[in-house]
Every structure is written in C-alpha cells, then in structure tokens.
Amino acid sequence: MREKEIDNVEGRSRERKESLNEEEEKMIEVVEEVERKENRERVEKVMTCLDVESEERLGVENEGNEESLIGSMKSEKEFMAETEKEHNSCKIDGKKESYDKKEERGDGERRIRLALIQLLAKQSRDQNLQRAEEYINKAVQHGTDMVVLPELFTTELHPPIIMDNREKIPGPTTDLMSSLAKKHGIHLVAGSIPEAIKGDRIYNTCNVFDPNGKIIAQHRKMHMFDVQLGPHLNISESELSDSGNKLTTFHTGCKLQLFLGAFSALKTGPAHWEVVQRARAIDNQVFIATCAPARDDTAHYASWGHSMVVDPW
Numbered sequence: 001m002r003e004k005e006i007d008n009v010e011g012r013s014r015e016r017k018e019s020l021n022e023e024e025e026k027m028i029e030v031v032e033e034v035e036r037k038e039n040r041e042r043v044e045k046v047m048t049c050l051d052v053e054s055e056e057r058l059g060v061e062n063e064g065n066e067e068s069l070i071g072s073m074k075s076e077k078e079f080m081a082e083t084e085k086e087h088n089s090c091k092i093d094g095k096k097e098s099y100d101k102k103e104e105r106g107d108g109e110r111r112i113r114l115a116l117i118q119l120l121a122k123q124s125r126d127q128n129l130q131r132a133e134e135y136i137n138k139a140v141q142h143g144t145d146m147v148v149l150p151e152l153f154t155t156e157l158h159p160p161i162i163m164d165n166r167e168k169i170p171g172p173t174t175d176l177m178s179s180l181a182k183k184h185g186i187h188l189v190a191g192s193i194p195e196a197i198k199g200d201r202i203y204n205t206c207n208v209f210d211p212n213g214k215i216i217a218q219h220r221k222m223h224m225f226d227v228q229l230g231p232h233l234n235i236s237e238s239e240l241s242d243s244g245n246k247l248t249t250f251h252t253g254c255k256l257q258l259f260l261g262a263f264s265a266l267k268t269g270p271a272h273w274e275v276v277q278r279a280r281a282i283d284n285q286v287f288i289a290t291c292a293p294a295r296d297d298t299a300h301y302a303s304w305g306h307s308m309v310v311d312p313w
Helices: 002-041 076-086 125-141 159-164 172-184 268-284
Strands: 045-050 056-060 089-092 095-098 114-118 146-148 187-189 193-197 201-209 215-220 226-230 233-236 256-260 287-291 308-310
Touching: 114 125, 114 287, 114 308, 125 146, 125 172, 172 187, 172 201, 256 268, 268 287, 268 308
Parallel strands: 114 146, 146 187, 256 287
Antiparallel strands: 045 056, 045 114, 089 095, 187 201, 193 201, 201 215, 226 233, 287 308
16 A cells, blocks of 8 residues: 555646646747847847946847837837837936937036947948948937947958958058048947058057047057857967057046957857956956857857947946
C-alpha cells in the first residue's frame, strides 16, 4: 500500500514537472518572440537628444520603422509633447532653470541639441552616403546643433567589403560631409571611414567638421579589437588597420565624451555596451554619447546597435 502511495506521489510529481516544462517552453517562446520584436526595432534610426544638460530627448520617426525610435509606441508628436511637458526645466549647478534652446549658461557655454544617427550600411558606399545625408537633413529639421554618425558607416562590417570601400582623405565621403556641415551650420562628427594608407592597410578614421565645413579634428582609432569570442566569431582588426596614437578633442561648449562603436550583437553588446558607458559617465562626471551601426542579424557581422546618451549620474 505504501509503495502505491509513493508511486502515486511520484506520478503526480512527474506530471507537475512535465507541466512546468511545458510552461517553461511557453515562456521561452514568449521571450524569444520579444527578442525577435526587439531585433526588428533595432533598425536605422535618428535619435535626437535635446538639451544635453537637462537630458531632454526627442524621437524622430524613420521610414520603414513603425515604432517610435526610442522604444515608445507613442507617435513622434505625442512623444515630443510629453517630453517638453516633463522636462520643461533643468538643473544646472544645483539650481533649477527654465529651458530655452537659445539660452546661454552663466559661464558663456550654450546648451546643445545632439543627434545620434544609427545607420545600417549594407549597400554601396554611394547609397550609404545618400541615406546618411537624408538622416542628417531630418536631424537638422529638429534644430540639431551637432550630428554624430556611427563607426564605419560607409561600409558593411566585413573585412573584404571594408577594404573595397577604403578611400583617401580628402575624398568623396569627407567632401560630402564638409558640404553638409557648412550647408546646415552644424558640427558634424562624421562617423568613421576606412582611410586608405600605403599598402593594403587602413586607418579607422573619424573626421569632425565645424559649421564652416572645415575639419577641426581627426581621430584614428587607437585600440584594435582582436579577440576570439567563440568558435565562429573571431575578430582581428589589426589584420587590416593600423593604430592611431593620440586622443582627440574639439570645442563645442559642453562636457561630452563621444564614442563610435560596433559591439557584437552576440557577445560584447549585451554584456558590456551599456554598463561601460554608464561607468565612464560616473567615473568622469561627464555626458557620454555613443553611436553604433544599426543591427542586422543577416549581415556578416551584426552590430548591437543601441546608440545612447548617458548623463553623469
């Protein structure tokens, strides 16, 4: 009799386990569907961060993307109205001040409106440049003072394709970026491009243009990313690119560190992208802005995306 009771208990236990396993499988399916949805949302976007000092943000709707560009289902108009309402004041040096786009701080520094343009480079360089120009124009329509493009925005992130798209400076990309900066009167951090140098080598080079279209800063990537992330993900930037040897600064009137990056969607992106930015913002007590290529899981290399701005807190 006791053995039958034990058998019954064990039977019910197995049934509960099977039921739990079914529930777990359903939950996994739900999570996977959410992840797929999030992946679909990580498309090309323009993310405009309005008034860096007060962390105010605006989303810019993008062709081909039905959701708001900052993860909200609200329309652009609703999001902008709500943002203006919630952030119509800011704190500077502990004092609350009214927000005015044209207002200058007491120390003469002006608040700026920053746009991060997250592009997907999958076509020819000319087509990628055309799309970059379209998004720069969209950002300017929202009163942007500074526009930032992502790392290697003229080429797909695949070594043979990168080398096919290398170019001299000055060249077609810098000529276009210069004309756009001058046309709109903005600072333009023109992502980075594979700069052709002697032999079959490149620099991963970022050019910064002032509102007159002049290059005021040029940064060549210093630290190559050479890492084995798994049996099918081996990255060795030093095989293609030489390293720069200096930090780069330029004056815009705000304390901001800019980083262009294409962290891996499989490994380093979900693990490190956000936490590294937040740590650097806290460590240095400055705003951190990062701009990445859009994510495409069908590409040779999938960037994590998630361009963002982090405040010092």
